[in-house]
Amino acid sequence: MALNTENIRLVFGLKLKQLRLDKGMSLSDLSQKSGLSISYINEIEKGKKYPKSDKIVALAAAMDVDYDTLVSIKLSKRLEPISELLSSNILTELPLELFGIDPANLLELLSDAPTKISAFIGTLIEIARNYNMSVEQFYFSALRTYQEMHDNYFEDIEIAAEQFLADRSISDEMILDERYLADVLRKDFGYSIEDINDKTHPGLHGVRSLIIPRPQANRILINSQLTSIQRAFEYGREIGYQYLKLKNRLHTTALVEAESFEQLLNNFKASYFAGAIIIKRTLLVQKLKGFFALDTWQPDVLVDMIRYFNTTPETFCYRLSNVLPRHFGIKQLFFLRFSNFSGQNRFEMTKEMHLARKHNPHTVKDEHYCRRWIALNILQELAEQQPAKDSTSILCRSQISHYVDTADDYFVVSFAKGMATSEHLNVSVTMGIYLDEDTRKVIRFLDDPTIRRREVNETCERCRLFNCKERMAAPTVLQKRRKNEELRKVIHRMIQEN
Structure with missing residues (x-):
């Protein structure tokens, strides 16, 4: 296990504290037996100081362990997850200050409750393994969180x-x-x-x-x-x-x-x-003001805007996520990218970002995304039009989606286009805007009857719309959740009756 100097101090402090607690010793007890001050031992346990050899000898003798046991960087089984975290490059590579975290405070937290924190870290590591999350994916998730914290505007x-x-x-x-x-x-x-x-x-x-x-x-x-x-x-x-x-x-x-x-x-x-x-922000803001002031939904205006800026739908939508929060007060939105091979009924979410809150939809492993989403429907429509349609053409569709589980409404705009670098691969990029009073004041055309309105959900496995014609799988997750809820009610009722 390769550790830097700071982490070696922390490992020593964690071991010292765990040994002391295992032996039922207070800081005062260890101080009296070792001849070291309480404040000095406390600094050691928090990873702020590393004692000299003579003081390590005194601590080892006070706790009746040998010197090598105390200085070894091997942690006990209970602290193995912390050991794994420290031996990785996550703490050293991830600039915690960007997230408002003082690294010194984090190390102090690890030393204050090592067993509980170890269990928590172990859980996170296990989740990451189950989802085959690499270090690169962890960094990418951290980056996405960083963008969301700043409304993706810098x-x-x-x-x-x-x-x-x-x-x-x-x-x-x-x-x-x-x-x-x-x-x-x-x-x-x-x-x-x-x-x-x-x-x-x-x-x-x-x-x-x-x-x-x-x-x-x-x-x-x-x-x-x-x-x-x-x-x-x-x-x-x-x-x-x-x-x-x-x-x-x-x-x-x-x-x-x-x-x-x-x-x-x-x-x-x-x-x-x-x-x-x-895509210069001054020019984009000016054009968006004109677009939002329209009385009717006009997708061609958006497509023309993309062509005017000589850009792709993805770069355009991503640029919208930069300016909408700051210049229009639209802070509740999500950005998604889906890929699909023409003719197949399998869709992969390859990028997502949520501003201000964790919106639906989001990445779900091994489940079927709702086939009522415009982000998927537009890919199916594009596949049906190929190869008759010009490969450089951009489809643009919209929908007001009502999520049945949360009762949230979103104005969703999707663009779809074939990928130039991969045959038969189509991609849709989608911007979803949460509909509240402020947003409705900014976007005038939301009441246009030509905009399709649909009830949607997250995945088929979680959906209670049993009469859905687009369903791809049974609501197994929902059924399991309801079964567990019913079991809890029965247990509670039987306890109350007795």
Whole structure:
């Protein structure tokens, strides 16, 4: 087990405290037997100090254990989960300060109630194993939480993006494209740009871009199947890395290479920067105000907006999640991305984000997502239209979804499009806006009768809409929950009667 100095202090403190408690000794008892002060022993147990050899000898003698037992970094079975946590790089790599957590306070919490905290950590580790969660997925979940905490809006990056545009005298009306951003990379940052050769490097198939650092000039290799719009975003993100001076970085778009939380965070910052220079917030806010003021739902206006900004539906929706909370007061929303192979009835949620509260829907393992969701219906519609429809076309559909279990209403907008880099793979991106009084004041067309209204739920396995024609599976989770509730009622009633 590889531990840094801080964690070695904590391990020693945890062992000392557990041994003392096992022997029924108070701090005062240990102080009297060892000759060390209560305050000093307390500092040791909290991992703040590591005693010198003579003091370790005194502590070992006072508790009737040998020296090697006390200094060994091996923890007891009860504390093994804490040991596993400390030996991982999570505590050292994850910048806890971003989440308002003082690392010193966390270590003190571990030392204050080690057995209870150990049980809790063990539970989290077991859940992660059951769901095959890797360290990279843990970092990604932490990043998503960080975004949600800040309403996915970062003023410092917005200002940096606007400064970049101002430095180059780029007007609001000028939309940055692949050619312009490629020139910036070459002329301002000395990059060379090449296509990825699938024949020479077949392992790079599906990778959008690869950065090869060089002392003189970095090389950026681009997937030749990417559209011009996708290339523009890749170049914009690389400019973000350079302009924001982000050193610890990913070299590809494949998140599996992530070795630390900082790399994922920097990748997010660079991507946010790319979105901000391509879809300028001042211009986007102006256009959204006009759209929300319409009396009727007009999906073509949104699709035209995406084409105007020379972007993809996903980047556009993601940019909406940046500006809606800050500039329109719409803070209750979710963002989802689903993938589906044309002709198949299997849908995978590949990205999700929830602002302000944990909305439905969210990722559920081994269950069938509600087939009434517009996010899935639009993928089925797209598959039916292919290959007759232009592969570059974008479908846009909307729905007001009423969740039967929570009675929450959402205005949901979905876009669907085929993937240029993968044959027969279609993707939908969805923005769901919680409907409260404030939102209804902002969006005028919500009463348009052409917007479909449907009762929906989370998954078939949890749904009480028994007459649903779209059901894909029996409500097994719901049935089990009701059976347990009925059992609790029977037990309670029998106890009360006696």
